[in-house]
Amino acid sequence: MLNATTKNIIERKALRVNAAKTCQPIGAMYASLGIHGCMPHSHGSQGCCSYHRSHLTRHFKEPVIATTSSFTEGASVFGGLANLTQALKNIFTIYNPDIVAVHTTCLSEVIGDDVPTIVRRAREEGAVPEGKIVIHANTPSFVGSHITGFANMTSAIVKYLSEKTGETKEQVTIFPGFVEPADMREIKRITKLMGVPFVMLPDTSGVLDGGLDGNYTMFPKGGATLPEIRSTGDSAASIALGHFTAHPSALTLESKHKVPATLLEMPFGVAGTDEFVQTLRAFSPGGAVAPEIEEDRGRLVDAISDMQQYFHKKRVAVAGDPDQVIGYVRFLLELGAHPCYVITGSKGNAFEQRIHELLDPVVPDAKIKQQSDFFELHQWIKNEPVDVIVANTYGKFVSRVEDIPLVRVGFPILDRVGHRYFPTVGYVGALRFLDMLTNALFDKKDRTCAEEWFELVQ
Numbered sequence: 001m002l003n004a005t006t007k008n009i010i011e012r013k014a015l016r017v018n019a020a021k022t023c024q025p026i027g028a029m030y031a032s033l034g035i036h037g038c039m040p041h042s043h044g045s046q047g048c049c050s051y052h053r054s055h056l057t058r059h060f061k062e063p064v065i066a067t068t069s070s071f072t073e074g075a076s077v078f079g080g081l082a083n084l085t086q087a088l089k090n091i092f093t094i095y096n097p098d099i100v101a102v103h104t105t106c107l108s109e110v111i112g113d114d115v116p117t118i119v120r121r122a123r124e125e126g127a128v129p130e131g132k133i134v135i136h137a138n139t140p141s142f143v144g145s146h147i148t149g150f151a152n153m154t155s156a157i158v159k160y161l162s163e164k165t166g167e168t169k170e171q172v173t174i175f176p177g178f179v180e181p182a183d184m185r186e187i188k189r190i191t192k193l194m195g196v197p198f199v200m201l202p203d204t205s206g207v208l209d210g211g212l213d214g215n216y217t218m219f220p221k222g223g224a225t226l227p228e229i230r231s232t233g234d235s236a237a238s239i240a241l242g243h244f245t246a247h248p249s250a251l252t253l254e255s256k257h258k259v260p261a262t263l264l265e266m267p268f269g270v271a272g273t274d275e276f277v278q279t280l281r282a283f284s285p286g287g288a289v290a291p292e293i294e295e296d297r298g299r300l301v302d303a304i305s306d307m308q309q310y311f312h313k314k315r316v317a318v319a320g321d322p323d324q325v326i327g328y329v330r331f332l333l334e335l336g337a338h339p340c341y342v343i344t345g346s347k348g349n350a351f352e353q354r355i356h357e358l359l360d361p362v363v364p365d366a367k368i369k370q371q372s373d374f375f376e377l378h379q380w381i382k383n384e385p386v387d388v389i390v391a392n393t394y395g396k397f398v399s400r401v402e403d404i405p406l407v408r409v410g411f412p413i414l415d416r417v418g419h420r421y422f423p424t425v426g427y428v429g430a431l432r433f434l435d436m437l438t439n440a441l442f443d444k445k446d447r448t449c450a451e452e453w454f455e456l457v458q
């Protein structure tokens, strides 16, 4: 059954098979979890909310909280005003969050529910207690992907909550984009080592990678706090890491409060991390790079030079979220590999343009596509194989059928554990990616090579 993919490629316009993306509210829910004391709320049917929560839970292996407007047939016809009003009453009475972050679903978007008006009326009716906050983002899943949902919710947080007092703070707002909590932790570690005061938005470290101490806390201690988020309007600058998931929020902050934005790509690999560290230098007292960071970089460069022979011109297929795929393609080129198939399930001309810019001089015949899927990638691979696949868990089908090693990165990873604990951003994260890639190639060689090539030492 796994091998039903045909070699013969027929151009498809309206059909996706084995999509390389998921729906907008999942990204919005993930972004909301990066606010301390926030309850993500799904304005739609119970099924949507259950799916989004379980998908995030399976990836992070942590309980993911969220509430739902629980639409039934009545709400589907007459709108969700009564449901959302009752939901807000229940949420504040039972769970008592500081903030409720409402995102819409396909159903409430098709009905055309006006969430701000519903919330205003709910407040007038006393469903929202004094001092409590309700924000919202429109996240219709029939356009965009989880990436769009993440960006929409992060921008909504800025729109609703950032404030300017007129007194500029010596701090930088960092928008990390849709990355793992471990990645956010690493970005914070680098920023702290550089001595730069900052607010990270959103920040899911300490929320979805928390430790076990025997007590369940509905709102873990992590996440950007309300005073921190408010203060982003007074930040001296912002740094946004990722065209699709971070730049829109930084531009929102810039247009709302004139906080100048530095727009970077995600800090993957040597050059990607160098750009981030160089940007931080401008805000760092003394402007020097911390010795620990230089040592991390040195170790990475050493590992690359030790291992480069194994990557030279290796054909790699890369699939995943656009910001991360751009970062991995950059790093693979630094390693001397040839990313020859590069896809994202999300929409974005900027993605294709950027990948062309990177690959045209080195791999001019590379296949590059936005809004693609794993079926199409499989067809390309059937016609001309690759040495390794870099993708999320869904790449395992192609990997198994074609006996090609899979390096699991991105979202979702449903069948492994390390992504929650170990970063792939920064020099340290690049070292981990290098380790995964090298071992995947060695494992395949050990499994399949002729006896005379079977080596104890690599």
Ligand code: SF4
Pocket: 023, 024, 025, 044, 047, 048, 051, 105, 106, 107, 141, 142
């Ligand atoms: S695609 Fe739409 S209907 Fe389906 S789970 Fe996502 S939001 Fe709900």
